[in-house]
Amino acid sequence: MMTKQLISWQPAGLFHTCTRLAADKNVLVKLRKKTGYSFTNCKKALDKFSNDIKQAEVWLHEQAQKEGWSKASKLQGRKTAxxxxxxxxxxxxxxxxxxxxxxxxxxxxxxxxxxxxxxxxxxxxxxxxxxxxxxxxxxxxxxxxxxxxxxxxxxxxxxxxxxxxxxxxxxxxxxxxxxxxxxxxxxxxxxxxxxxxxxxxxxxxxxxxxxxxxxxxxxxxxxxxxxxxxxxxxxxxxxxxxxxxxxxxxxxxxxxxxxxxxxxxxxxxxxxxxxxxxxxxxxxxxxxxxxxxxxxxxxx
Incomplete structure (x- = not known):
């Protein structure tokens, strides 16, 4: 007679994935706090550089500077009273x-x-x-x-x-x-x-x-x-x-x-x-x- 064997099943990589997501969130919060840029832009930077916070920060500053100069050129001449x-x-x-x-x-x-x-x-x-x-x-x-x-x-x-x-x-x-x-x-x-x-x-x-x-x-x-x-x-x-x-x-x-x-x-x-x-x-x-x-x- 065959007996039933209880098998404990766990989706592969579940614990690893959860840990990775938590780590990504911590890095995102840290980058947001350090730079002051929006969560959306910080997440974009981290995705672009595989969560390398240093490279992400440099890229954020570069992009902000470009956008800043562009906006400064458009607003130039407006009265500053x-x-x-x-x-x-x-x-x-x-x-x-x-x-x-x-x-x-x-x-x-x-x-x-x-x-x-x-x-x-x-x-x-x-x-x-x-x-x-x-x-x-x-x-x-x-x-x-x-x-x-x-x-x-x-x-x-x-x-x-x-x-x-x-x-x-x-x-x-x-x-x-x-x-x-x-x-x-x-x-x-x-x-x-x-x-x-x-x-x-x-x-x-x-x-x-x-x-x-x-x-x-x-x-x-x-x-x-x-x-x-x-x-x-x-x-x-x-x-x-x-x-x-x-x-x-x-x-x-x-x-x-x-x-x-x-x-x-x-x-x-x-x-x-x-x-x-x-x-x-x-x-x-x-x-x-x-x-x-x-x-x-x-x-x-």
Whole structure:
């Protein structure tokens, strides 16, 4: 008599296939998180290079750059009346940058703020690489093609601009940057008006807004609270928009409207800026003011 034999049947390769699918999903999630590109594009890249994440990442960047340049060319010429001023202050160096876009909605986007941050970081590195007289302050301005060719960790600012245009779909321009560095016996006051909150931790070292100012100061009294005083002076520069530093003598000559030291101090109008500084035994040597969207005079 024949007996029935129980046979355990398992489709060939089932466990292997499930493991492979799980591994593919993990790689997809990792690539998506690292690059920020869509799941669809990340999957396409992984399929193209048999789940080689390095090759997939390179290919994604190349494709995004091509699409970005294509979109940048199409959008070129569209008005960029909005944007942000960015402030980065580190030690004895500070920079102001302006990047413009078409709408305030995009100006509030984290990817746009990352672009402003990259411009500021590149400007800071440029400033730190500039040799000069270490006994006094140094100030410089950047704009135009030389500005756009400055390098980030992965590309030029010009390439990064095209890539961001491709992602956000608006025309943008990197308008200008200013940098200041001072020796140890001076300090830089800084102020940003209309500041936006830094939603992401990696933006915490930046200040974003529509108006920014730097004030280069030299204290004669080491007990002066330079941080608060510097903020107040920057606030004055933003609010009163002086066009030159001037001197205390300008007040008696009636030159009070545009020369900083002779202007009524914004926070205490009964005093001029010069008089206010005398009480703290501090000198203002120079200043920089950026207003987002303002017309900038260029010199040849």
């Amino acid at each position: 909005e944007g942000l001023v960015g402030l980065l202050h580190k030690g004895n160096t500070a920079v102001l940058v302006e990047v413009n876009c078409e709408t305030d909605f995009v100006a509030k986007n984290v990817k746009f703020q990352q672009l402003v941050q990259q411009v500021a970081v590149s400007t800071l590195k440029h400033c730190q690489s500039t040799e000069g007289d270490q006994s006094s302050h140094l100030k410089g301005f950047l704009a135009g093609e030389d500005f756009l060719q400055m390098k980030t960790e992965e590309s030029s600012l010009k390439d990064l601009l095209a890539l961001t245009i491709g992602k956000l779909g608006e025309n943008m321009i990197m308008k200008r940057a200013a940098w200041v560095t001072v020796p140890s016996n001076m300090f830089i006051g800084s102020y940003m008006h209309g500041s936006l909150p830094a939603d992401m931790p990696f933006l915490a070292n930046m200040a974003f807004g529509k108006y920014g100012a730097l004030a280069i100061c030299k204290p004669n009294n080491c007990k002066t609270n330079v941080t608060e005083l510097g903020r107040r002076l920057g606030q004055h520069v933003v609010g009163m928009s002086p066009s030159s530093l001037g001197s205390l003598e300008d007040e008696s000559a009636g030159e009070t409207e545009t020369r900083m030291l002779a202007q009524p101090f914004l926070l205490e109008p009964s005093q001029t800026v010069g008089q206010y500084l005398q009480a703290y035994d501090v000198q203002v040597l120079d200043f920089v003011r950026f207003e987002c969207g303002e017309e900038v005079q260029t010199t040849s």
